[in-house]
Amino acid sequence: MLREKTKNKSVLVVGAGLVGTLEACFMAKRGYQVHLYEYRPDIRTLEHVPGRSINLAMSLRGRTGLKAIGVEDKVIRDHGIPMYGRMIHNTDGSTRPIPYNKDGKCIYSVGRRFVNEVLLTKAEEYPNLNIHFTHKLTTCRLDKGEATFVNTVSGEQVTRRADLVIGCDGAYSNVRKSMMRQPFFNYTQNYIPHGYMELCIPPTPEGGFAMPANYLHIWPRGQFMMIALPNQDCSWTVTLFMPFPAFEGLSTPELLLSYFKTHYPDAIPLIGREKLIKDFFANEALPMIYVKCSPYHVGSTGLLMGDAAHAMVPFYGQGMNCGMEDCVVLDELLDQYKDDFATVLPAYSAKRNPDAEAIVDLALYNYIEMRDLVNSRAFLLRRKFDDLLSTIMPKYWLPLYTMVTFTRTPYHKCISRKKWQDRVVKHILSVVGMAGVAAGVFLAKSDPLHVLSCSHLSQLPALLSRTWVAATSLSITRK
Structure with a gap:
């Protein structure tokens, strides 16, 4: 019909x-x-x-x-090629993974x-x-x-x-x-003031991946960054993002190599010194x-x-x-x-x-x-906290990235739920902070010789329990 x-x-x-x-x-x-x-x-x-x-x-x-x-x-x-998380590259050459999802879901x-x-x-x-x-x-x-x-x-x-x-x-x-x-x-x-340039990490001489394949690799450096995604031929598409004046400042091979030695030292042997110079000066930074x-x-x-x-x-x-x-x-x-x-x-x-x-x-x-917060301790702690709450309350709590990437929740609802989650976290921290003050007062007023006694310690679980109930009650009353 x-x-x-x-x-x-x-x-x-x-x-x-x-x-x-x-x-x-x-x-x-x-x-x-x-x-x-x-x-x-x-x-x-x-x-x-x-x-x-x-x-x-x-x-x-x-x-x-x-x-x-x-x-x-x-x-x-x-x-x-499945990518299960971000692989963060530090300036000292060390790496650390950040999974996208606690359940092991991936993007391709x-x-x-x-x-x-x-x-x-x-x-x-x-x-x-x-x-x-x-x-x-x-x-x-x-x-x-x-x-x-x-x-x-x-x-x-x-x-x-x-x-x-x-x-x-x-x-x-x-x-x-x-x-x-x-x-x-x-x-x-609107154009953003940053541009991008594509480079390439070739396969190893044996024809394999030069880095762990199942990650989106990121070199976060505050105001700029570099990323790499795996290709089917075991090469990597590398994309360099930074302000246009920074691109313009890398006007000679010596300046380019000095820049990479400072910010991306582990990438030089991966790309190859001569290939890096050749590819960089054969391309131009493109706008976004x-x-x-x-x-x-x-x-x-x-x-x-x-x-x-x-x-x-x-x-x-x-x-x-x-x-x-x-x-x-x-x-x-x-x-x-x-x-x-x-x-x-x-x-x-x-x-x-x-x-x-x-x-x-x-x-x-x-x-x-990507370029800055992934190196923040507060960001990483919030990721762990989100994973914890999504485990405890999977119907009520999903991290923003999970909502955007692994569901079809309308994008604008992803943002509104993230804002609601931020309010909940703020309240939880406030309540926990007050509980900490209350516990401190409780201990300060107690006889030091009896602080460890069961009669005094038995009151602390009730205090902490009330704190958790007050905090989590916010999570079932979304606006």
């Missing part, structure tokens, strides 16, 4: 990256006639794919989208290109889905469901109309530019941008998804996961409202925008955590 409702409707998707191709598959699966347009050639035919290549950290939200179209097993089984390091190729191959299986490579969007009238493209090879121009145009064309979206002419469309973009806008739709004929709607910095590993979850959320709303675009699109904007803006903010916060 659903097929009858959708087979005569058409959907045009702009951008055949991860989110665009996944969304095209979702819509084709529902029975729509789908046209997917991409500016680049088919990446499966290219030796090198232009654009960013920061590895993907696949978690539950992204996996849910892949599972819905039947490719999760191929991506995870054939390509994913996967290559962006591989996932994109799997999705494109899956898209070709749908007879009602047509892919048009080397087509550049020139004009777009979302209120009319109309878009014009030029074939960058032949120069031919084509205009296509559809019941729905979906912009999945990235952080610098041309579809979004056309929405900026619509009244009441809000848009902001985050985007917020609303609403995501125009009437019943236009929609933004993925980075086009909510580009974010890469520090929570949720950019791709959030974009793929966009596809799941839209599919759920199409089920709920029986494919009525006039109802679905406003509902999607209302539901998804608070979550998208929340994860954009969380991604910025996590940069501070």
